[in-house]
Amino acid sequence: MDSINLIKIILFALMGGYATFLANRSIAVYHDGLRPIMPEFMNGNMSRKELAGISFAISIGFITGFAMPITLATGVIVIHIVLLTADIIGVSFNNTKLAVLLGTAYGALVTVALDGIIKGFAYLPVNFLNALASVGDPIIYAFVAFPAIAVGYQFGKKAGLITIICSFLGRVVIERINPLTIAGNEISLSPEGIAMLVGMICLLVFASRDKSRGEEIEHSLFDDNIKRIRKNIFYLMPMAALIAITAHYHWLAGEPIAAALVGKGNMTSAAIVAIVQAIAFMPLIITTAMISGVYGTNGWCDWFLGLGYLAPNPLVAGILGAGAMGLEVKSLSRIGKAMNRFPALKMSGDNIRTSMTQILEIALLVGGVNAGNQIWAGTGMFVVVSLYILNEISGRPVMKLAAGPIAAIIVGVLANIFAVLGLHVV
Amino acid sequence: MYKIAIGGQLNKNEIKACLESIGNGQFSADIFTDMDAAMKVKSGSYDYYLGACQSGAGGALAMAYALIGRDKCATIANAITQPSTEKVAELLAGGTKAFGFTNDRAENAVKAFVTALQQQ
Numbered sequence: 001m002d003s004i005n006l007i008k009i010i011l012f013a014l015m016g017g018y019a020t021f022l023a024n025r026s027i028a029v030y031h032d033g034l035r036p037i038m039p040e041f042m043n044g045n046m047s048r049k050e051l052a053g054i055s056f057a058i059s060i061g062f063i064t065g066f067a068m069p070i071t072l073a074t075g076v077i078v079i080h081i082v083l084l085t086a087d088i089i090g091v092s093f094n095n096t097k098l099a100v101l102l103g104t105a106y107g108a109l110v111t112v113a114l115d116g117i118i119k120g121f122a123y124l125p126v127n128f129l130n131a132l133a134s135v136g137d138p139i140i141y142a143f144v145a146f147p148a149i150a151v152g153y154q155f156g157k158k159a160g161l162i163t164i165i166c167s168f169l170g171r172v173v174i175e176r177i178n179p180l181t182i183a184g185n186e187i188s189l190s191p192e193g194i195a196m197l198v199g200m201i202c203l204l205v206f207a208s209r210d211k212s213r214g215e216e217i218e219h220s221l222f223d224d225n226i227k228r229i230r231k232n233i234f235y236l237m238p239m240a241a242l243i244a245i246t247a248h249y250h251w252l253a254g255e256p257i258a259a260a261l262v263g264k265g266n267m268t269s270a271a272i273v274a275i276v277q278a279i280a281f282m283p284l285i286i287t288t289a290m291i292s293g294v295y296g297t298n299g300w301c302d303w304f305l306g307l308g309y310l311a312p313n314p315l316v317a318g319i320l321g322a323g324a325m326g327l328e329v330k331s332l333s334r335i336g337k338a339m340n341r342f343p344a345l346k347m348s349g350d351n352i353r354t355s356m357t358q359i360l361e362i363a364l365l366v367g368g369v370n371a372g373n374q375i376w377a378g379t380g381m382f383v384v385v386s387l388y389i390l391n392e393i394s395g396r397p398v399m400k401l402a403a404g405p406i407a408a409i410i411v412g413v414l415a416n417i418f419a420v421l422g423l424h425v426v
Numbered sequence: 427m428y429k430i431a432i433g434g435q436l437n438k439n440e441i442k443a444c445l446e447s448i449g450n451g452q453f454s455a456d457i458f459t460d461m462d463a464a465m466k467v468k469s470g471s472y473d474y475y476l477g478a479c480q481s482g483a484g485g486a487l488a489m490a491y492a493l494i495g496r497d498k499c500a501t502i503a504n505a506i507t508q509p510s511t512e513k514v515a516e517l518l519a520g521g522t523k524a525f526g527f528t529n530d531r532a533e534n535a536v537k538a539f540v541t542a543l544q545q546q
Binding site for chain 1 (some may be wrong): 434435437438439455458459460461462479480481482483484485486487488489491492496504505506508529530531534
């Protein structure tokens with residue numbers, strides 16, 4: 001086994017074990033739905049068994065239906081696989097040592113297993129790994145639209161159209177003038193990155209013109225919880241360092257968009273997406289942290305990973321990650337207050353999340369149809385489209401996001417079965 | 427006429443549109459941040475709180491938990507549970523004021539909520 005693989009296993013084992021420790025001690029949990037329930041458990045109103053049941057019920061869909069197909073398709077581990085399982089293990093056991101041991105073992109094993117599955121594709125009669133990887137292709141270009149969609153939701157269709165036009169022009173101009181020569185060096189700017197940046201600027205301009213103010217609430221309601229989180233700052237910082245270092249090696253992504261970009265080696269765009277993700281999730285993390293006194297294992301979400309993608313070496317990645325977590329915790333109270341005073345900012349976060357979800361739903365469906373067709377020309381397209389609609393009719397037992405990629409995986413499995421039976425000639 | 431404050435995090439416009447089209451003129455809905463929505467229901471200027479997120483409990487209900495009270499909040503749909511009119515009716519009878527659900531079950535959740543209220 002080469003040394004890089006060993007480092008990978010060690011990093012994921014540490015991440016799994018440490019995140020389990022944080023969940024076990026109610027210092028931080030990853031699932032935003034689990035956090036508001038934690039005080040019930042901490043006050044003794046809810047048993048560990050009940051908490052473990054809830055944690056499992058709200059996480060398992062994300063692990064198997066959301067993170068797993070994307071991980072298989074991109075080859076980059078989506079963080080939910082590690083951190084949600086760490087939540088479940090951490091809240092399930094009274095014995096901290098036992099929980100941490102299980103979390104560590106899980107982190108190591110899941111890495112080996114996923115790499116093994118990806119390597120195992122080569123031995124199949126129909127190797128559909130490359131075709132499956134194309135599930136992420138539409139995301140790379142479609143994600144550029146999210147600021148414009150968010151603007152459309154928040155400030156109406158006219159503002160949305162203006163933002164689309166600005167992003168479009170930004171993209172076209174950069175594509176035309178690439179490559180630039182700056183001080184004798186030829187550099188190419190990412191048209192996607194610039195188009196998204198232009199869109200984000202439009203979003204901020206529109207949001208800053210909204211002068212509405214929120215309800216006054218008694219902020220001291222949250223003082224004890226904020227104190228509890230501040231007291232845990234030195235427990236939280238190593239978690240962020242681990243996440244940033246693992247991301248630096250291109251082994252980890254926070255969600256499907258970044259996973260697709262990292263999988264294609266598009267690191268600058270992946271870093272921008274990861275950092276914008278933090279803006280989108282910040283209100284949710286801060287709100288749930290303030291009402292519970294339990295922080296988020298991945299902080300505001302994903303910007304630790306973004307810093308890791310950009311860092312020149314693992315050491316700097318770790319320092320940046322830990323520093324970013326420290327900054328989050330120190331500023332928790334101030335940002336919480338500011339957010340409630342300026343609802344337009346918070347609304348922008350909500351709308352960015354809505355638009356990212358909708359773009360993913362479409363991009364992953366198109367990607368799933370394309371991948372299905374590449375795996376088994378014609379038949380694949382028919383199978384993916386029919387399974388997708390069947391899922392809709394039956395009230396979405398599979399999350400809408402994951403339906404396309406899972407259907408493509410089913411096409412791959414079917415292609416192999418029928419190849420073995422001699423009914424599908426490759 | 428029922429006044430609904432839409433909080434939570436995701437698909438707020440879709441929830442508003444659903445409430446108004448399914449509600450047959452009996453429902454008026456306004457979009458707020460989760461904190462403002464929870465405050466307005468707590469103060470009584472709105473009747474009920476609805477919110478969506480990816481789990482049906484975190485972003486959807488966190489602020490309602492803190493401000494309206496945990497015993498008055500319920501998740502009516504999540505990744506594994508479909509919303510049901512009977513369940514919502516039971517919750518309404520028990521005094522639940524805030525309802526959370528996952529974003530991709532928003533339409534069905536609103537349908538169950540509206541039907542349950544109209545049956546009252």
